[in-house]
Structures are given as structure tokens and as C-alpha cells.
Amino acid sequence: KNEVEQSPQNLTAQEGEFITINCSYSVGISALHWLQQHPGGGIVSLFMLSSGKKKHGRLIATINIQEKHSSLHITASHPRDSAVYICAVVSGSQGNLIFGKGTKLSVKP
């Protein structure tokens, strides 16, 4: 079993829809990242969370430490949101990242 599980693996939405991507983990963590990877490979860090909720524009990330679960929400989705979204947890004394397999999001106009 992977230490970081994401669901769904693939997601297709219509422009304007509200989107939720989930991440569950089984290890102790000090923080959790949500990353965005566009075709071509470049990775951008969206959020880093250790508790509660963060919001940036149309993106909202939440984490529940007790339940070992985080969600990434996208409100009013747009085709430019199409990308792979990756959950990564910071674990261990050296703070290395353990990644989920990613969720491929496609937003249709």
C-alpha cells in the first residue's frame, strides 16, 4: 500500500464546476504540499499545509491531521486548470517528500 494515496486518478470536469481532489496518508508528517504539474513537466508548489485551511484565488486546501486526510478544491474551474495535481507529504527527520501518484484533471470548455 502506498504511503500517500490520491483520488481520483483521473477527473474530467466542465468549465465552471467545483472540483475536489483527495489525499490520504499513512505516515507521520510535518507538512503536506499540493503541487501542480503542467504538460512539459514543470512543477509549481500551490500550498504547504500543516493544519487547517488555506485559500489562494480559486484554490482552497484543507488538512485534517487526526484523519490523515487533505483535500484540494478548485472553484469555478477553467480549462487552464487542466494539469496533474500531486499531493506530497513531508516525513522523517530530514523532511523529505513522499508523493502521491497524482490526479490528472481535464477541464473542458
Next chain:
Amino acid sequence: KAGVTQTPRYLIKTRGQQVTLSCSPISGHRSVSWYQQTPGQGLQFLFEYFSETQRNKGNFPGRFSGRQFSNSRSEMNVSTLELGDSALYLCASRGPGSGDTQYFGPGTRLTVL
């Protein structure tokens, strides 16, 4: 501030050859981590260097090695290349003020024929 840069961006090698990839971190960042990304395994941690010392290592064979120079630039070497080494190799840096946030480079896409 310039971002993380990686060279080369694309590389084609044949089985048995060796390859060296380079990563220049954001100025002031002393930690550089390397990751391998493949369609099957996703992103996996290779190793992290901090102040020229390897601080942590992932579960990869000894054919994968790295080093860091005094200016924090890092190189990764893969010897005796195998077809399965075809992947996107990403490096990321972090430093004072970035906390646990890592800043990723664009990656080097290695194809082994």
C-alpha cells in the same frame, strides 16, 4: 531571483552509457534534492544534498549517485544506464525563508535506447 535551472533539458543515451545531469539552485539555497518521475512509479525521491554532504538517500541502486559543490550546484550521475532509467529527473532547492517549500526546476528528460 532566478529560479532553479537544470541542464540539459533533454538527453538521449543508449544502454550501458553513463549520464551526468546538472542542477543550479536558487541563489542562497543550500539544499538540493533530486527526484525521478516515471509514468509507472510517479515521483520518487533520489537523494538530498546540503552543504556538499548527502543528507538522505532514497531507495535507488548505487548506479545513481550525486554530489554538491561549494556554490550549491549539484550534479547527478547514473552509470550503466538501463532502459528503465528513462524518466524525467527533477531537482528542487530550498533554503532560508522557504521553510519546507521546495522550488522545482523544469527537469531533464532522459531517454535510454
